[in-house]
Amino acid sequence: GQQLNQSPQSMFIQEGEDVSMNCTSSSIFNTWLWYKQDPGEGPVLLIALYKAGELTSNGRLTAQFGITRKDSFLNISASIPSDVGIYFCAGQNDYKLSFGAGTTVTVRA
């Protein structure tokens, strides 16, 4: 299957910090998606991107669809405790989603 490289694998956040994560692929995608997964739950869609170069916001979240269609990033501004969880990028062509391995976000003690 298509491999998506997501980084970082994990990060610690302090309340109020801005955090960034990104995803790269060797393949081109028509759609890039960002999901969040809480423990014991299924992934929930945060942001969908449909056009190369597109920059989209959803509250404190901002994501961009890379110009080459092979990458995307997600920024979270002014993080809060409920931002902890696992964030997944996904690329979509036709009916199929390919997921990155996830970025685990934890609150720094």
Next chain:
Amino acid sequence: NAGVTQTPKFQVLKTGQSMTLQCAQDMNHEYMSWYRQDPGMGLRLIHYSVGAGITDQGEVPNGYNVSRSTTEDFPLRLLSAAPSQTSVYFCASSRGTVRETQYFGPGTRLLVL
């Protein structure tokens, strides 16, 4: 609406046993799919369906069967369970594919001994 429901929540099987993971949605979605989630690997597509009577293979279909006799249900069958099938399984559905959100169920945790 209940959304996407999955049963059971947790299951333990012995190697060689068979079982069916159930998935149902009440949103009249045409598209349904099954993923497995393993540590450090994200979600991988097993099988998908674009409507009743139509199914196709995803990235990791070996060892799994599916059928779609109704719009609402999309069961996943393990014919002869293997330890490599220990995983968390998610079902998802959407109205279509382009610009339509995929909604995920809560998952089934499967342990094969």
